[in-house]
Amino acid sequence: MxxxxxxxxxxxxxxxxxxxxxxxxxxxxxxxxxxxxxxxxxxPTDALRKHIAETALTLDSAHLYGPVLGLPALRAEVASNFSAAYGGAINDSNVCITAGCNQAFCAAMMTLAAEGDEVILPTPYYFNHKMWLDMTGVRCVDLPTGPGLLPDPDVARAMITERTRAIVLVTPNNPAGVEYPADLVAAFRDVAREARIALIVDETYRDFHSKSGAPHDLFTDPDWADTVIQLYSFSKAYRLTGHRVGAMIAHPDRLAQVEKFLDTVTICPNQLAQHAALWGMQNLGQxxxxxxxxxxxxxxxxxxxxxxxxxxxxxxxxxxxxxxxxxxxxxxxxxxxxxxxxxxxxxxxxxxxxxxxxxxxxxxxxxxxxxxxxxxxxxxxxxxxxxxxxxxxxxx
The missing domain is CATH 3.90.1150.10 (Aspartate Aminotransferase, domain 1)
Structure with missing residues (x-):
């Protein structure tokens, strides 16, 4: 059986x-x-909780289906905010909103890998990434980390086969906490681009990075979208874990494929959560x-x-x-x-x-x-x- x-x-x-x-x-x-x-x-803060309550009471559309790829205002805010933070060009069409960052990862993988394909994960890995690969029949290729728990792009390059579809980096890292240096992240981008595979960068914890300024310069490359997929979570930044709201930044053509997956799974992200994330981005910087x-x-x-x-x-x-x-x-x-x-x-x-x-x-x-x-x-x-x-x- x-x-x-x-x-x-x-x-x-x-x-x-x-x-x-x-x-x-x-x-x-x-x-x-x-x-x-x-x-x-x-x-969440009292102010954000009040905003959620007021939105629930006064905005009828917050209780209805919304766009599959997310609220236009939130997509635009993410594009503007991240463009300024990373010093690159990110457009609204590069952004989609998901039901948490885990769903963003699952959606990205659905557009990249079929059963029998391979994805490279540095070890120790984030267990939910491994679980999704297991359940979709995608082979996890374990990339052992070296000193400082940093992965080696040259070792990753040697692991790439004709079935490899992506390399996944989590920085700051879960579970190890390690922050990958910008030049290391860029080196992995170069390896992925050379192999014509995707580089997925999960930055769930980017708001708690010890470095001031941009943690990497991937988005300053005008051709970033041919290789890079960035994942993000609003849950940790604004204490919205129970509301489930995350984001993916990628090429618009990929998001068109992501839309198929999201429409089948959640139809749209939680509306109140999206309004909360938008208000948080606009009001809770300090x-x-x-x-x-x-x-x-x-x-x-x-x-x-x-x-x-x-x-x-x-x-x-x-x-x-x-x-x-x-x-x-x-x-x-x-x-x-x-x-x-x-x-x-x-x-x-x-x-x-x-x-x-x-x-x-x-x-x-x-x-x-x-x-x-x-x-x-x-x-x-x-x-x-x-x-x-x-x-x-x-x-x-």
Missing amino acids: TLPRTAATFPPPVMEARRWIADAKFSAERPLINVSQAAPVDP WLAGERAEILDRRAAIEEGFPKLAEKGWDLLGVGAYFAYVTHPFRRSSLQLAQDMVSDAAVLALPGTMFMPDDDPAGQRQLRIAFANIDRAGINTLFERLAGLAPRKVSS
């Missing part, structure tokens, strides 16, 4: 981890520190700058506090945006450690095995810490708990 497509991949990692705490009890003196999911838990400063301060707290873990044999492989990616010093696997940490430290984190192929032993020693929802004090408490973990007997 042929198995359904969903059987081709693994369970959703965040949902899997939540099951580890379903029956757990935590005391008021030692509450759970949840660093498993890269999402803000606070709601507030977002403050959010970025807070995240960068938490990144600094990770770097400043990590020596207490380094003394215990931990290693900080990467840090940035919402993430710290670490290795642990224990003999047990990261999956077992992550499960043990719930009872031993009241900490929920995701193991590296959820971001690495099964045949890569590196994942057995790695953990992702998503620190967007813990402040400096919380980071200090987290490190104290991790430093206090004791070795356990390895399960046979």
